[in-house]
Amino acid sequence: MKANRALFKKYLNTKSQEEKHLIEKQFVSDDFTMDAFEGYLQHKDAWQTFEALDQKYNRKQKKKKLAFYGSALAVSLLLGWYLIPAMPMKQTTSAAKHKAESIQIKIHREDDIQQMKTAALSERITPTEVRLNFSPSNEAPATKAEVLERMQQMPTQTVEIRQQKPQVLQVKMGRELLIKNFKVLDYRYYRKGDLTQTFAENEHGEQQLKIPYINILNKAIEHFARQDYKLALLLFDEILLTYPDDANALFYGAMCLYNLSEYNQAESRFVKLQNVPFGNFSEEANWYLLHVYQKAKKEAAFSSLQKMIIGQKGFYAEKAENLSFN
Amino acid sequence: MMVLGRRAYLKSLNDEQLIQEFKENQWAACIDELYKRYGHLVYGILLKYTKQTMDAEDLTMECFAKLPALLLKHDIDYFKGWLYTVARNIAFAFLRKNKPGDVEQLNEQVTYLAEGELTNDNEELLATLEWALPQLKEQQQTCIRLFYIEQLSYEQIIQQTRYSYNEVKSNIQNGKRNLKLLMEKKQSYESK
Numbered sequence: 034m035k036a037n038r039a040l041f042k043k044y045l046n047t048k049s050q051e052e053k054h055l056i057e058k059q060f061v062s063d064d065f066t067m068d069a070f071e072g073y074l075q076h077k078d079a080w081q082t083f084e085a086l087d088q089k090y091n092r093k094q095k096k097k098k099l100a101f102y103g104s105a106l107a108v109s110l111l112l113g114w115y116l117i118p119a120m121p122m123k124q125t126t127s128a129a130k131h132k133a134e135s136i137q138i139k140i141h142r143e144d145d146i147q148q149m150k151t152a153a154l155s156e157r158i159t160p161t162e163v164r165l166n167f168s169p170s171n172e173a174p175a176t177k178a179e180v181l182e183r184m185q186q187m188p189t190q191t192v193e194i195r196q197q198k199p200q201v202l203q204v205k206m207g208r209e210l211l212i213k214n215f216k217v218l219d220y221r222y223y224r225k226g227d228l229t230q231t232f233a234e235n236e237h238g239e240q241q242l243k244i245p246y247i248n249i250l251n252k253a254i255e256h257f258a259r260q261d262y263k264l265a266l267l268l269f270d271e272i273l274l275t276y277p278d279d280a281n282a283l284f285y286g287a288m289c290l291y292n293l294s295e296y297n298q299a300e301s302r303f304v305k306l307q308n309v310p311f312g313n314f315s316e317e318a319n320w321y322l323l324h325v326y327q328k329a330k331k332e333a334a335f336s337s338l339q340k341m342i343i344g345q346k347g348f349y350a351e352k353a354e355n356l357s358f359n
Numbered sequence: 360m361m362v363l364g365r366r367a368y369l370k371s372l373n374d375e376q377l378i379q380e381f382k383e384n385q386w387a388a389c390i391d392e393l394y395k396r397y398g399h400l401v402y403g404i405l406l407k408y409t410k411q412t413m414d415a416e417d418l419t420m421e422c423f424a425k426l427p428a429l430l431l432k433h434d435i436d437y438f439k440g441w442l443y444t445v446a447r448n449i450a451f452a453f454l455r456k457n458k459p460g461d462v463e464q465l466n467e468q469v470t471y472l473a474e475g476e477l478t479n480d481n482e483e484l485l486a487t488l489e490w491a492l493p494q495l496k497e498q499q500q501t502c503i504r505l506f507y508i509e510q511l512s513y514e515q516i517i518q519q520t521r522y523s524y525n526e527v528k529s530n531i532q533n534g535k536r537n538l539k540l541l542m543e544k545k546q547s548y549e550s551k
Contacts (some may be wrong), residue, residue: 036400037399054512057507059511062532065442068528069403072403072408072415083402151445252368264371267370268367268371271367290517
């Protein structure tokens with residue numbers, strides 16, 4: 034339990050003495066919190082006056098920022114010509130990207146995430162399960178080649194095989210690396226020069242800064258591994274703001290949403306993952322999408338996806354066979 | 360590289376990393392994040408001592424305005440405890456200057472514990488209660504009994520005992536500390 038604003042509000046507003054006692058018990062040795070409680074309890078409208086102070090503080094900071102942005106804007110205009118050639122162009126033309134962009138996913142703000150509730154332990158898929166359940170890495174070229182070769186030799190009159198062949202051949206696998214033992218697509222090979230350099234305010238009036246993608250991903254995975262799904266989601270969504278088809282953020286963000294019981298939103302991310310340029314997570318996405326359908330009680334979608342996974346005879350085929358809708 | 364909302368990035372750091380970031384880059388957003396985490400606590404402390412919302416408001420602003428220079432000047436191991444001291448010092452300086460009659464509050468003992476100690480070892484404490492409770496001062500006995508055994512809130516204890524909030528708080532904290540000392544004494548006696 035953290036002595037944050039929400040907890041203070043709860044403590045000061047609750048009528049339940051039992052609830053008050055539980056909070057006090059948590060902070061009995063924390064003089065800072067207990068003294069602050071005492072301060073607020075001395076005045077009936079103390080919390081309201083604090084909220085007014087909050088607004089005053091924010092207004093003051095905003096004024097300071099405006100002065101900063103005025104000068105920064107002038108600098109960025111002067112440097113603008115330099116930045117244009119650095120914009121990534123090639124990848125955006127791919128059909129897959131257009132398709133991926135057509136699937137809308139919700140990017141969350143901090144407040145949205147705060148309101149989400151973590152699912153009960155039995156309803157979650159823990160990071161350890163995710164880690165242990167990854168399909169074998171795509172970085173085993175010999176096996177892949179063998180699979181493709183064998184498929185080409187199959188009789189062409191089999192309708193099922195004809196449907197599968199182009200799918201397998203179209204999937205582009207990216208290089209992978211492990212962060213905290215979690216598989217991630219290593220975009221450092223595919224986004225060279227992919228940098229937006231700006232000092233402008235974003236839509237929420239926040240200052241922005243440049244941070245290496247891999248650092249943010251690292252931090253986000255760290256939170257995910259610690260089962261801090263809200264904080265992880267916040268960072269994955271930040272990645273998606275810049276790279277809407279980022280397979281890592283889509284996959285792990287969807288897992289966070291799943292564990293926060295936001296099944297519809299998890300579903301759109303898993304579906305979108307099927308249409309991004311790299312297919313490193315497509316098998317996993319289908320497997321966990323099956324869980325989403327199970328939780329969201331979408332029986333028809335569940336059984337058709339289950340059949341598809343079993344039919345593909347991939348890593349999750351057997352698991353899918355054993356997963357029942359109820 | 361990617362562009363990330365600075366606030367989201369700073370939010371993901373713990374206090375000590377945030378301060379490190381501030382020392383390296385001197386981003387004002389670091390102070391904003393600290394305000395977001397502790398502004399309400401600082402305001403509460405200042406309200407406790409000044410007893411006036413206007414004064415508490417001004418002093419809270421003063422505290423966070425001073426923070427950048429103080430952070431650069433000091434090596435801070437545990438920010439929350441350090442900020443508690445800073446806020447109290449600001450309150451005391453204000454009282455000395457404006458309300459010298461209230462300075463007796465300055466004698467109050469600062470008993471801030473390190474972060475690791477904040478979690479309660481209540482079970483161990485309860486085990487010692489039975490035999491050690493009668494050895495405490497009467498006021499401490501009463502408060503400890505009401506809080507830990509009867510599970511009453513501070514407000515209920517104040518109503519029952521007519522002690523002030525501060526007395527209840529001190530009695531519980533000091534009582535708890537004395538119980539631990541008694542327990543340690545007992546253990547060392549038993550091991551001989």
